[in-house]
Amino acid sequence: MQNSFVKVPLWLFERVVGFLLALPIPIYSSAVYGLVTNMRGLPHMLGMYIRGLYYRQKLGLMEPNVFIDQGVFFAYPQGVELKEFSYIDKNVLVMSKTAKVGRRVHIAPRVFISGGGDFEIENYACIATNSNIITSTEVLKDGARCSGPMVSADQRRVFRGKVLIKKDAFIGANATLLPGVTIETGAVVGAGVTAAKSTEPWGVYVGERAQRVGTRDSVLCPDN
Template sequence: MLGFYSEEELKKIGFKHIGVNVKISDKSSIYFPETISIGNNVRIDDFCILTGGTSGINIGSYIHIAAFSAIFGSGGGVTLKDFSCLSSRVTLYSLSDDYSGHSLTNPTVPKEFLGVEKGHILIEKHVVIGTNSTVLPGVTIGEGSAIGAHSLVKESLDPWGIYAGTPVRKIKNRKKEILRLEKELKQ
């Protein structure tokens, strides 16, 4: 299919696991694919960056990652559970430099001069993250939550909430109709 890697090309990339009906743009950048697992029915659009690193990335099934999004699993790893979705320009950082001034920053500096924060990011089932949002290390976004555009998520969020802002705050509860739709889809 034009614009997406073929099934044969996906196998050659060397993913830890790759499911069926996976469409990854041939304009995406993939680093350390041997630490990246991808489920079934996944689409990753143009100009996305996936960096598995030592901790890896686990992508479930029925997931869409829109254009220009980035997932950095190098610090503590990243898990996206089934039916989650990243809108365009969403960034998930499982590793972040310490910007307090107590250490140097950036990847050109030797490790002994760096201060970093790292932690696993867990995106539970049915989570939707709006465009231009950022999720920082160690965050869990509870099942069914929706994150508004241009949001900063620096602390874990409860399930079934609608959150927005910098940093995010809960706006209201989210409906659970999607659970019925998931059951219908799987029948």
Template sequence: MSSVAPLHSPRYDTARLQACGDDVFISANVEIRRPQLVRVGSHVAIDSGLYLTTAATIGDYTHLGPYLTVIGGAQSTLLVEDFVTIAAGSRLICGSDRFGGEGLTSVTVPEAFRDAVELGTIRCARFAGIGTNAVVLPNVTIGEGSVIGACALVTADTEPWTIYVGVPARPVKARPRAKMQEYARRLGYLIE
């Protein structure tokens, strides 16, 4: 029997989302700029301070920690698969100016005068984890079971079941998978 008291914090109005599963807690202290482009699975917790400007799909048994920033606008996407954790303070940059000097930088500048913009998708595959204050750049896939260490900078796709640290992020260790996959099977998920 658990002795942990249930949370009674104010909650975000999930009816604003495109879709939302069961057993979901989203803090009232979040800013989801385009809720009609956001789908949330079941057994999800999204803590205070999330700032989300992109389309997003959030899988089952997922936790998005406090003060997470996901930017890139309506033409960019965040895909978070099942059993993923993204820790406090991380920055997922799904779209950004390239800052190459081809034009002015800022979403407030008319498009004819803007620098080149990179828009895309960040995908966090099943069982992935992103440590606190990590930064992930546009068009990166965090591979299945891959973990990104605290304060790392991810500029390229990561290999499955590998731990990455540093700036830029580099692989340092393999991560075991059997127990996590077995637990997911026991929860009713098909795992290859």
């Protein structure tokens, strides 16, 4: 790929195809989006490649070697930043107002990141399958309703907060992180845990009330 006779035509081809895929033409853009989103993912590479060309035009930032699998949805694509070697797996829904994904991050299938607030996951962190990242919620006070977005805004009290997952942290399957929570560096949130409060670095949390049961060894591997 260092050969200019290959590199330059490939660069030009990818830019032209990406531009054509991302054209904001009514009906055409919807058809392209449906096709691109539903193309088969890994281990089949064509769909992954086409999605790479498409989302490079659509997202706020998409570094090289990013993988976006089949059925992924970004509600606010211009607020999404994906760093190198991140992998957004099948049927992930990203509804938060902003989403920043660090290097070598894996967000596993069917993770749901709710809307309204902000979300960030730092380098080498991971979210296992079926987990929920809640960035906004109804607040039950002052006689407010909690029926959701179909109720007029003046009858609701909504809290929006940033969910931050720091470097080397691990979120287990079916876990839930509530608005304003920070999962500190290297912390482990076990399967099925609901984290309503921020953790401590390298802590291991299990059970319904996210009790700390131990300390994880610090990562000794160098970054790459």
